[in-house]
Structure formats: structure tokens, C-alpha cells
Amino acid sequence: MMHADARTRGSRREFGWRRNSLIRLSLVLCAGLLAITCERAPAYRAEPAAARVAAAPQKSHPPLSRREVRATGTIRAVREFAVQVPRITGQNSRLTLTRLAPSGAVVREGDVLAEFDRTEQLDKARETQAKYDDFVHQVDQKKAENRANSETRALEMQQALADLAKAEIQLRKGPILAEIDRLKRAVEMEDAQAQVASLKKSHRAHEIADAAALRILELKREREKVNLDRALQNAERLLVTARLAGMVALENTWRSGSMGPAQEGDQMYPGQPLLRIFDPSEMEVHTQVGEPDGAILVPGARALVRLDAYPDLVFEALLFSASPVATAALGSPIKRFAARFRLQTSDPHLLPDLSAAVIILGDGAESGSGGGS
Numbered sequence: 001m002m003h004a005d006a007r008t009r010g011s012r013r014e015f016g017w018r019r020n021s022l023i024r025l026s027l028v029l030c031a032g033l034l035a036i037t038c039e040r041a042p043a044y045r046a047e048p049a050a051a052r053v054a055a056a057p058q059k060s061h062p063p064l065s066r067r068e069v070r071a072t073g074t075i076r077a078v079r080e081f082a083v084q085v086p087r088i089t090g091q092n093s094r095l096t097l098t099r100l101a102p103s104g105a106v107v108r109e110g111d112v113l114a115e116f117d118r119t120e121q122l123d124k125a126r127e128t129q130a131k132y133d134d135f136v137h138q139v140d141q142k143k144a145e146n147r148a149n150s151e152t153r154a155l156e157m158q159q160a161l162a163d164l165a166k167a168e169i170q171l172r173k174g175p176i177l178a179e180i181d182r183l184k185r186a187v188e189m190e191d192a193q194a195q196v197a198s199l200k201k202s203h204r205a206h207e208i209a210d211a212a213a214l215r216i217l218e219l220k221r222e223r224e225k226v227n228l229d230r231a232l233q234n235a236e237r238l239l240v241t242a243r244l245a246g247m248v249a250l251e252n253t254w255r256s257g258s259m260g261p262a263q264e265g266d267q268m269y270p271g272q273p274l275l276r277i278f279d280p281s282e283m284e285v286h287t288q289v290g291e292p293d294g295a296i297l298v299p300g301a302r303a304l305v306r307l308d309a310y311p312d313l314v315f316e317a318l319l320f321s322a323s324p325v326a327t328a329a330l331g332s333p334i335k336r337f338a339a340r341f342r343l344q345t346s347d348p349h350l351l352p353d354l355s356a357a358v359i360i361l362g363d364g365a366e367s368g369s370g371g372g373s
Contacts, residue, residue: 067362
């Protein structure tokens with residue numbers, strides 16, 4: 001028992017010695033760290049508020065974020081005119097192309113763009129002209145004949161009126177004439193009155209008949225005149241001329257089992273697209289912007305246009321117009337705003353129907369170099 005107590009007391013003394021050693025070591029380390037800190041800390045100096053504000057570093061605000069909206073578009077001419085195969089009045093058959101301006105040709109207003117075979121229309125015009133001239137002669141002849149008949153009827157009426165007046169004078173001698181003579185004069189007067197009445201009635205019928213015959217000839221003449229004008233108009237329509245000055249761009253049509261521009265000698269149906277004339281001095285790009293990005297379409301908005309066919313060319317454009325309402329295609333939930341950007345420079349590479357990438361620059365965006373490189 002005594003040995004156990006001695007061991008317990010020894011363990012306590014050893015634990016106390018170790019604890020005191022750790023405490024002393026901790027105190028020494030804290031004193032050393034405090035001395036080092038005091039040696040390195042700078043002396044505090046009171047400075048005025050202005051000096052402290054001047055010494056404070058200036059905070060640099062981050063630059064405005066460059067907002068860009070990318071879209072695809074198609075190059076279009078501001079002024080253009082589409083030419084179709086002419087429609088011929090009274091004829092729906094195919095027309096033979098005899099002359100066509102080449103694609104890329106520069107034309108002036110009134111220049112011939114295309115010509116179709118006009119032989120049939122010119123022949124019809126000549127035949128109709130001959131018929132029209134014949135009816136004109138017949139109408140003139142009928143008018144002269146009617147005037148002659150009218151004069152003849154007028155003479156007959158004058159003769160009948162003269163016979164009636166003579167019969168009336170003879171009848172006035174009745175008191176001094178025999179009864180038989182008086183009756184004869186009365187019969188003659190009745191015959192003269194009947195003759196006058198019959199002539200008046202027949203003359204009205206003849207005048208109506210002559211007027212009707214003349215009107216028939218006039219209607220035939222007018223019909224031939226309409227046919228003549230139609231043939232001349234058809235022949236004129238087959239010669240297609242330019243309505244504005246610009247450049248020619250041939251349209252692709254279905255020919256010989258494939259798509260391609262029309263060529264001389266092709267037979268084409270009326271209404272088929274033939275070519276377009278556009279003014280290359282003013283071009284624009286048509287694009288569509290999604291509804292969430294519609295806020296970027298503000299007056300004066302700028303865009304950079306890069307042609308897919310010529311990636312090295314970059315053009316600057318300004319917003320010309322934009323639709324006020326977003327629309328969606330049939331069956332599509334995505335709505336878009338249609339916009340037109342007017343290109344600020346002209347370039348021979350700018351042709352209609354070329355696809356282009358449109359970068360619409362928002363606030364804080366800087367445009368690149370305008371015009372083609």
C-alpha cells in the first residue's frame with residue numbers, strides 16, 4: 001500500500017513539472033513574437049484628411065460592356081425592278097426567246113432587255129389592219145348610200161305632197177263639176193293622202209334599217225380596231241425594255257430538267273421570272289432579330305455587314321427601318337423583328353441575294369472600318 005502511494009505522488013510531481021515547462025516555453029515564444037512585431041511596425045503619424053484622400057488609390061471603373069447581336073441577312077437593292085415573261089392577250093401558249101441581255105450588263109432606261117418571237121403577232125396585226133381598212137371603206141360607202149336613199153325618199157315625199165295639194169285644189173271645184181267628176185276628184189285625194197301616209201311610214205322604216213345596217217358595219221369596224229390594237233400591243237409587249245437604269249441580274253428558271261438562267265431559243269410560259277434590274281449605287285441588307293434582342297433596334301443603330309462569299313469585306317450600315325411588331329413563322333414559337341440596314345458604301349461585290357452576317361452594335365460598341373477592304 002505504501003509503495004502504491006509513493007508511485008502516485010511521483011507521477012503527480014512529474015506531471016506538474018511538465019506543465020510548468022510548457023507554460024514557460026509558451027511565455028518565451030509570445031515575448032519573442034511581440035518583440036519582433038514592435039521592431040517592424042512603422043510609427044503612426046497623423047495625416048490630414050485631404051492627404052489621406054489624395055493618397056488613396058483611385059478606383060478604375062470597368063469599361064462599358066460591348067453589346068452585339070449577331071444575325072444573318074440577305075443583300076437587296078433599294079431600287080429594283082423584276083421582269084417576267086410578258087402575258088399576251090388572248091394567248092396562253094409558250095413564247096420563244098430570241099434576244100436576252102447578259103447578266104451583269106449595265107443598261108439605261110429604255111434599252112432593250114429581251115425580245116420574244118413577234119412574227120405571229122405582226123402577221124395578225126397586218127391582217128387585222130387590212131380588215132379594218134376594208135370596214136372603214138364599207139362604213140363610208142354605207143353612209144353615202146344612206147344619204148342618197150334619204151334624198152330619194154325626200155323627193156318621193158315632195159311628189160306625193162304635190163299630188164295631194166293638186167287633188168285638194170281639184171276637189172274644191174266640186175260645185176261646178178259634174179257628180180261623176182267630183183267623185184273622181186275625191187278618190188284621187190284619198191289616194192294622195194294614203195300615198196303620203198304610206199311614204200311617211202316606209203321612210204321611217206327605211207331610215208331605221210339604214211341606220212341599223214350602218215351601225216353593224218361600224219361595230220365590225222370597231223371590233224377590228226380592237227383586234228388591231230391588241231395585236232400591236234402584244235407585239236410591243238414582246239419587246240421588253242428597261243424601266244430604270246441599272247444592272248441586269250438573270251433569274252434562275254426551270255429549264256431542261258435543271259435550274260438555270262434563260263437562254264436565247266428557250267420556250268417560256270407567260271409569267272415566268274426572267275431577270276431583274278437593280279441600282280447598285282444603293283444597297284441594303286434585310287435581316288431578322290429575335291424578340292429578346294429587339295431593344296437594340298433603335299434609331300441610329302449601326303451594324304457591320306460581312307458577306308459570306310467575301311469574308312474579308314466588311315461594310316458599315318445604319319438602321320433604315322424595323323417592324324414594330326415581332327412575328328413568327330407558321331408553327332414556330334420564336335418571334336422576330338424584321339429590320340433593314342442601309343449600307344453606307346457601294347462596292348461591285350455587293351449583289352442581290354448574297355447572304356451576309358450582320359453584327360448589330362449596341363451602346364458602347366465601336367465600329368470597325370466602314371466599306372470594303
